[in-house]
Amino acid sequence: MNTEKKETGTIMELIRANIRSYIMIIALVVLWLIFGLLTKGVFLRPRNLSNLFRQMATTGIIAVGMTTVIICGFMDLSIGSVAGATSALVAILVSEKGAAPIAAILAALVFGLAIGAFEGFWTAYMGVPAFIATLGGQLIFRGATLFITRSKSIKVNNPDIIFIGQGYVPLVIGVVLAVLAALVLIVLEMRGRASKEKYGLSVPPLSRSILKLVLMIGLITAFMIVMYVYKGIPIALLILLALAVAVDFALTSTKYGNSEYAIGGNAQAARLSGINDRKIAFISFLLLGVTGAITGIVLTGRLASGTPSTGTGLELDAIAACVIGGVSLSGGKGRVWGALVGALVMASIANGMSLLSLQTYLQDWINGMVLIIAVFVDVVSSKVLSD
Amino acid sequence: MGENYILEMNNIVKRFSSVTVLKGVTFRVKAGEIHALCGENGAGKSTMMKILSGFYPYGEYEGEVLIDGAPAHFSNTRESSAAGVEIIYQELEVAGNMTVAENIFLGREPVRRGVIDKERMIHGAADILRRLKVDLDPNIKVERLGVGMKQMVVIAKALLKQPKVLILDEPSAALSEAETENLLSILRDLRANGVTCVYISHRLDEVMEIADRITVIRDGESIVTDERANMDKEKLIRYMVGRSLSDQFARRENSIGDVIFSVEGLNAVHPRTGKQILKDVSFELRRGEILGIAGLIGAGRTETAMAVMGVLDAKVTGSITLEGKPVNNRTPREVIDQGINIVTEDRRVLGLVPDEDIKSNVILSSLDKVSKVGVIIQNEVIRRTDEFVRKLRIRANSIDQEVGRLSGGNQQKVVIAKALLTEPKVLILDEPTRGIDVGAKAEIYQIMEELAEQGVSIIMISSELPEVLGMADRVVVMCEGRVTGTLDNRELTQETVMRYATQYSNSEVRA
CATH class of the missing domain: 3.40.50.300 (P-loop containing nucleotide triphosphate hydrolases)
Structure with a gap:
C-alpha cells in the first residue's frame, strides 16, 4: 500500500519533469505532418529533411553553447557577430594568406576561445550585465568582420572548408558510426544496471531496458535510412550531434554541469556552498565562444565565402531555439536536447514556409508568434504543474 | 446558532488531484476577537488562507465561506480584499525602493485631478501610524527599515482598507522578542478598536498570551476550537501533533x-x-x-x-x-x-536551489566526494542521499523531488544534509x-x-x-x-x- 503510493509519486514526478519535452516533440511531429500535407509530401521527402537538418545545424551548434550560458543565468548577444568574424578570418586565411585549412580552423577555434574569454571576463568577473557586455561585443565583432573582409565578400575555393559546410558523411563511415552509437547505448545501459546492482539500488525490469534500447536503435535506423536515401548525414549535422552529446554529458553528469544548474537556480546559495560561480560562468562563455567559431567555419564552407553580414541575427535565433526548447532565461533549467528540438522547430517552420512560398514578412510574423506561444505554453504548463 | 460570526468557513474540502488537503475544516471567527489558528506545517493552514484570499477561486473547493453571514464566492484576491478580508503574509510584500507612505497607499493613492496628492498621502500615513503608536517617518524609504518596522508598514497598509478581518500569517517568525511584544500590544489595541484578527503562529507562548479563542487543525481537519482560558501549552501541542511532546x-x-x-x-x-x-x-x-x-x-x-x-x-x-x-x-x-560549515538563516535565499531535486542539493557542497575526474557518479549520489534521507528522516516522494515543493522542516533537513556531507x-x-x-x-x-x-x-x-x-x-x-x-x-x-x-x-x- 505504502510502496504503491510511493511508486505513483515517482511516476508523477517523472512525467512532471519530462512533460515539456513530450509537448515539444508532439508539437514538432504535428508541425511536420501539417507541412507534409500542405506541401503534398514534398516537406517530408528525404531530400528536404536532409536540407532541413543542414539548415538547423548552424543555429543548433550555437544553441548548444548558448544553453550553457543561459543555464548559468546569463545570455550572449554577440555570438552571431563572433561567427561572422570567424568566418571572415577563415576565408581570408585560406583564400588570401594561403594558410592550410587545418591551420585556419585551429586559428578560428583559438579566436573563438579568446572572444569567449573576453565576454566571460566582463560578465563573470567584472560584473557588467551580460546584456550590455555582449551587446558591446556584438558591435565590436561586427566591426571586426567589416575590418577583416574590408566590407567585401571573400570567395573560398578550398575544397576541405567547403566540405565541412556542404559535404556528407560517406555511407560506410556513417554506418560504422551508427553501429558504434548503438553499441555504446547498449553498453551504457548494461553498465548502468550493473552499477545499480553494485550499489544495492533497485534495478528496473530488464524488459524496460530492452524496450528503451529498441526504441533508440529504431530511431537511429530510421534517421540513417532517411539521410542515406538522399546524400547522407551532412557533416555540419554530425558536428552538431557530437557537440550536443559532449555538452549534454558535461551538463548532466559532471561537477561542472551540476555547478551550472546550481548557479542558475540560486547563485548565492551555490557560492555559499563552495562553488566558484565566476569560474563556472567563465567556462560557459568559453564554450559558447568555441561553438560560435565552429559555426563560423561551417558557414564559410556552406556559403563558400566570408561575407560582412555572415551570422547576423544568429544569436537571437539561438536564444529563441533555447527558449522554445525549454531552457529558462532566468537560469537553472533546460537541456541541450531541448534547445536542439527548438532549433529544429524553427528550421522546420522556416523551411516549410519557404516551400509554400510564403512572403518573408509573413514568415517573420509567424516566427515571432511561435516564440511567444512556445513560452506561453511553458508558463501555463509550469503553473498547472505547480498546483 | 445566534452567534455573531464575522467569518465562517464551513466543512471546507480541498483536493489537489489525488491528495485531499482539507477534509471538511470548519473555522468560525467572532467579531472583535483575536482568534489564533494553530497547526503544524502541512496541516492545511496556508490552504485555508489561500481559499479565504480567493487565490483558490470559488468552485475549486467544497463547503461554504461566509463573511458577515453572506456567502462569499471569491474568484481572485481583489474580490476578497473588497469584501473585507486582509491577509498579511510571512513574506512581507513591500516595495523597498518606495517610501513608507507610498507603500501604505500603494494602489489606493489619493488623487486630485489625476495627480497624486502627496500631502494627503503623507498625512494619511502619519495618521494611521499614529493610531498604531508606531514612531515612523512616512517619508523614509522602506528598504532602510528592519523587519519589524516593515511589518508595521504592511499592517498600516492593510488597516487603511478598514478590513472586517485582519489575518496575520506567522507574523512573529522574523521578529525579535521585543519586536514581537510590540506587535502583540498593537494587536491588543486593534482589538480594543473593534478590529477582528486571525493570528496564525507556531509560537505557542504568543498564542497563549494574545488569543481570545484558539482553533487547532491537524492533517486537514479541525480538531478543536475553544476559549484560551480552557487551554494550556501542553494541551495545544498535544492537539497539534496528536501526541504529547513533554x-x-x-x-x-x-x-x-x-x-x-x-x-x-x-x-x-x-x-x-x-x-x-x-x-x-x-x-x-x-x-x-x-x-x-x-x-x-x-x-x-x-x-x-x-x-x-x-x-x-x-x-x-x-x-x-x-x-x-x-x-x-x-x-x-x-x-x-x-x-567549518553553515546552515543559513534564510534557507530559500542562501541554502537551497529550490528548483533542483533533493539529491542535487545534498551534494552541492561535496561534488568532489561523489565524482571521479570531474564526472559525477550518479549511483554514489543516490546512495549518499538515501543515507541522509533515512538518517535525518526527510519526508519526500523520492530523492528526485524538487526541494521547493517540500515542507519547511524537510527543506531544512536537506540543507543540514548538505552541510553534513562535507563532514x-x-x-x-x-x-x-x-x-x-x-x-x-x-x-x-x-x-x-x-x-x-x-x-x-x-x-x-x-x-x-x-x-x-x-x-x-x-x-x-x-x-x-x-x-x-x-x-x-x-x-x-x-x-x-x-x-x-x-x-x-x-x-x-x-x-
Missing part, C-alpha cells in the same frame, strides 16, 4: 572536549557607510559542545557567522582559529574544506528551526544532539530563547555587534539572557 529537548550526557575553534577580536566595518558591524567579538567553542548565540535581530549574530565563512560584505579583521591553526576564509570553498568539525546553525513545525523542530533538536555526541561542535544562533536554553551548553549573548555576555547554561533564565541582549538598547524593550 520532552522536546533531548537531554544528553556528553563529554565536552578541548577548545577546537575560536574567534578573537573580530571587527567588521561596513565598506561604504563605515558603520561598525562587529566590535571585538570573541568566543571559544569546544569539541562536542553546543554553543548558543542569543540576541535581538540586528545584534550581529548572522554577521559573525558570515564573517567566519568569509562572505560578509565588510572589512573584517581579527583572528579565527580551528584546531590551533588560523582559518583561511578567502572563499566559502576553503572554509568548508577546513571543516564538518564545526557546524554553524543559524535559526535552525525558523518557520518549521513542532514535530520537525523536535527532530532537528535530536539531530543536533546526535551530532554533538559524535563530537561535532555546534554554534546555534537562535532568537527563540526557550530553544537556546533547552539546547546550549553555554550561551554567548550579543548586542549591537558586541558580545555582552558568555554564560554557562546552568540555572540560566530568559530574563538574564534578555538583560544582556538589551544592554545597549534598553529603549527597544517594551515588555
Whole structure:
C-alpha cells in the first residue's frame, strides 16, 4: 500500500519533469505532418529533411553553447557577430594568406576561445550585465568582420572548408558510426544496471531496458535510412550531434554541469556552498565562444565565402531555439536536447514556409508568434504543474 | 446558532488531484476577537488562507465561506480584499525602493485631478501610524527599515482598507522578542478598536498570551476550537501533533572536549557607510559542545557567522582559529574544506536551489566526494542521499523531488544534509528551526544532539530563547555587534539572557 503510493509519486514526478519535452516533440511531429500535407509530401521527402537538418545545424551548434550560458543565468548577444568574424578570418586565411585549412580552423577555434574569454571576463568577473557586455561585443565583432573582409565578400575555393559546410558523411563511415552509437547505448545501459546492482539500488525490469534500447536503435535506423536515401548525414549535422552529446554529458553528469544548474537556480546559495560561480560562468562563455567559431567555419564552407553580414541575427535565433526548447532565461533549467528540438522547430517552420512560398514578412510574423506561444505554453504548463 | 460570526468557513474540502488537503475544516471567527489558528506545517493552514484570499477561486473547493453571514464566492484576491478580508503574509510584500507612505497607499493613492496628492498621502500615513503608536517617518524609504518596522508598514497598509478581518500569517517568525511584544500590544489595541484578527503562529507562548479563542487543525481537519482560558501549552501541542511532546529537548550526557575553534577580536566595518558591524567579538567553542548565540535581530549574530565563512560584505579583521591553526576564509570553498560549515538563516535565499531535486542539493557542497575526474557518479549520489534521507528522516516522494515543493522542516533537513556531507568539525546553525513545525523542530533538536555526541561542535544562533536554553551548553549573548555576555547554561533564565541582549538598547524593550 505504502510502496504503491510511493511508486505513483515517482511516476508523477517523472512525467512532471519530462512533460515539456513530450509537448515539444508532439508539437514538432504535428508541425511536420501539417507541412507534409500542405506541401503534398514534398516537406517530408528525404531530400528536404536532409536540407532541413543542414539548415538547423548552424543555429543548433550555437544553441548548444548558448544553453550553457543561459543555464548559468546569463545570455550572449554577440555570438552571431563572433561567427561572422570567424568566418571572415577563415576565408581570408585560406583564400588570401594561403594558410592550410587545418591551420585556419585551429586559428578560428583559438579566436573563438579568446572572444569567449573576453565576454566571460566582463560578465563573470567584472560584473557588467551580460546584456550590455555582449551587446558591446556584438558591435565590436561586427566591426571586426567589416575590418577583416574590408566590407567585401571573400570567395573560398578550398575544397576541405567547403566540405565541412556542404559535404556528407560517406555511407560506410556513417554506418560504422551508427553501429558504434548503438553499441555504446547498449553498453551504457548494461553498465548502468550493473552499477545499480553494485550499489544495492533497485534495478528496473530488464524488459524496460530492452524496450528503451529498441526504441533508440529504431530511431537511429530510421534517421540513417532517411539521410542515406538522399546524400547522407551532412557533416555540419554530425558536428552538431557530437557537440550536443559532449555538452549534454558535461551538463548532466559532471561537477561542472551540476555547478551550472546550481548557479542558475540560486547563485548565492551555490557560492555559499563552495562553488566558484565566476569560474563556472567563465567556462560557459568559453564554450559558447568555441561553438560560435565552429559555426563560423561551417558557414564559410556552406556559403563558400566570408561575407560582412555572415551570422547576423544568429544569436537571437539561438536564444529563441533555447527558449522554445525549454531552457529558462532566468537560469537553472533546460537541456541541450531541448534547445536542439527548438532549433529544429524553427528550421522546420522556416523551411516549410519557404516551400509554400510564403512572403518573408509573413514568415517573420509567424516566427515571432511561435516564440511567444512556445513560452506561453511553458508558463501555463509550469503553473498547472505547480498546483 | 445566534452567534455573531464575522467569518465562517464551513466543512471546507480541498483536493489537489489525488491528495485531499482539507477534509471538511470548519473555522468560525467572532467579531472583535483575536482568534489564533494553530497547526503544524502541512496541516492545511496556508490552504485555508489561500481559499479565504480567493487565490483558490470559488468552485475549486467544497463547503461554504461566509463573511458577515453572506456567502462569499471569491474568484481572485481583489474580490476578497473588497469584501473585507486582509491577509498579511510571512513574506512581507513591500516595495523597498518606495517610501513608507507610498507603500501604505500603494494602489489606493489619493488623487486630485489625476495627480497624486502627496500631502494627503503623507498625512494619511502619519495618521494611521499614529493610531498604531508606531514612531515612523512616512517619508523614509522602506528598504532602510528592519523587519519589524516593515511589518508595521504592511499592517498600516492593510488597516487603511478598514478590513472586517485582519489575518496575520506567522507574523512573529522574523521578529525579535521585543519586536514581537510590540506587535502583540498593537494587536491588543486593534482589538480594543473593534478590529477582528486571525493570528496564525507556531509560537505557542504568543498564542497563549494574545488569543481570545484558539482553533487547532491537524492533517486537514479541525480538531478543536475553544476559549484560551480552557487551554494550556501542553494541551495545544498535544492537539497539534496528536501526541504529547513533554520532552522536546533531548537531554544528553556528553563529554565536552578541548577548545577546537575560536574567534578573537573580530571587527567588521561596513565598506561604504563605515558603520561598525562587529566590535571585538570573541568566543571559544569546544569539541562536542553546543554553543548558543542569543540576541535581538540586528545584534550581529548572522554577521559573525558570515564573517567566519568569509562572505560578509565588510572589512573584517581579527583572528579565527580551528584546531590551533588560523582559518583561511578567502572563499566559502576553503572554509568548508577546513571543516567549518553553515546552515543559513534564510534557507530559500542562501541554502537551497529550490528548483533542483533533493539529491542535487545534498551534494552541492561535496561534488568532489561523489565524482571521479570531474564526472559525477550518479549511483554514489543516490546512495549518499538515501543515507541522509533515512538518517535525518526527510519526508519526500523520492530523492528526485524538487526541494521547493517540500515542507519547511524537510527543506531544512536537506540543507543540514548538505552541510553534513562535507563532514564538518564545526557546524554553524543559524535559526535552525525558523518557520518549521513542532514535530520537525523536535527532530532537528535530536539531530543536533546526535551530532554533538559524535563530537561535532555546534554554534546555534537562535532568537527563540526557550530553544537556546533547552539546547546550549553555554550561551554567548550579543548586542549591537558586541558580545555582552558568555554564560554557562546552568540555572540560566530568559530574563538574564534578555538583560544582556538589551544592554545597549534598553529603549527597544517594551515588555
